[in-house]
Amino acid sequence: MASVSAADAGQTFEIISSLRYDPSLPQVILRNADSYPNPRDSPYYLLAYHRDRLIAAARHFGWEHALKWLQQDLTSFERFLDGSIPDRSKPWRLRVVVDSNGKGSVDVNPTAAFDPLNLLTPSLHASRPPNLWRVYVDSQPILPSGFTTHKTTARDDYTAARLRAGITSPAETAEILVVNPRGEIMEGSITTPYFRRRGPILGPSGQDSTEPAWITPPLSSGGNAGTSRRYALSQRFCVEGIIPQTDLVDGEECWLSNGVRGFMLGVVVLSRQPGEQN
Structure with missing residues (x-):
């Protein structure tokens, strides 16, 4: 539930x-x-x-x-x-x-302090962040509402999701993806995620494309209208597309972003139980 x-x-x-x-x-x-x-x-x-x-x-x-x-x-x-x-x-x-x-x-x-180029979309710089973030998927769905679309101090659902993943410090290079009741990725607890997918996808030109593209969940999935997400879309680094939880692949790389750390490279971890230490 x-x-x-x-x-x-x-x-x-x-x-x-x-x-x-x-x-x-x-x-x-x-x-x-x-x-x-x-x-x-x-x-x-x-x-x-x-x-x-x-x-x-x-x-x-x-x-x-x-x-x-x-x-x-x-x-x-x-x-x-x-x-x-x-x-x-x-x-x-x-x-x-x-x-x-x-x-x-x-x-x-x-x-x-870090390389300030990481504040730009990955398409605007060629550097690869040295450390991969661990990216987990929450085991319980969150109901979309105005409190998921907009960022507020009412963040109990996100805090609970992080604790279920064993993330206890904001300094950890780890993230948990939250999921809506339809099984769609909404967002990360503190980031916007981007996944590499092949079409058919509605590209930046408005035309269907079968070329690989970075995809971020649409707001209709219930996630936050983040600032770095808006920036990534405006730069045509990514397009919007529904990301079913079942489509994620253990070990696949993804990008994460937020308004403090810019863009970070992550790797999806599905083979670990929530709370299990690496």
């Missing part, structure tokens, strides 16, 4: 978005990415997409005060984030939190 989020039962929650501050980002964009979304000179990764994501969540939940605050101009939103950065020479992980009254706050934590 699919679980029901505590938020559906009336739990108090806020809307959130996590993003990366990286002082090296503007130069990387200048040298490598002509089509990166504006503002191109910002050290905040996919800044406009994060604000758009928060706006979409506020609109979905009918939070008029939050919507009014979030619809400030992007320069003002960036200045709001600037006030939280302790040292502008280092990378940071930011967690933007907005409540129903339109009050915003930012939690800031250190984050590991």
Whole structure:
């Protein structure tokens, strides 16, 4: 039976978005990415997409005060984030939190430095990340709702899925894919996944293609409208397509992405029982 989020039962929650501050980002964009979304000179990764994501969540939940605050101009939103950065020479992980009254706050934590090219889609750079993430599949389905489409602090289902996979620390290079009651991959607990598949697939041109392509689950499967997902689609790195859980192959490689770590290469692990140590 699919679980029901505590938020559906009336739990108090806020809307959130996590993003990366990286002082090296503007130069990387200048040298490598002509089509990166504006503002191109910002050290905040996919800044406009994060604000758009928060706006979409506020609109979905009918939070008029939050919507009014979030619809400030992007320069003002960036200045709001600037006030939280302790040292502008280092990378940071930011967690933007907005409540129903339109009050915003930012939690800031250190984050590991890495090759900033990993913030660009894999089609824009040739480097291969040195470490593969382990990618597991959850044993219990999650019921899609506004709390899976939009990112909020009501994340009990995702926390439970990670614990079932034996992932106990955010520092682990491991991910769990969550599944809807139809047996379709929705997303990862903290990432968007991409799988290599052969057609017939509706390609970026709108025409059916039988060529191999990177596929990410459509929002109709119930997953999150993530910022790096939007970026990957805009770059035509991937197309949308339903990914049945039964189609996954033990040992196949996949890409993962999020708004803090960019793009990471993973390997699907089906041969291990949840909670079993490697």
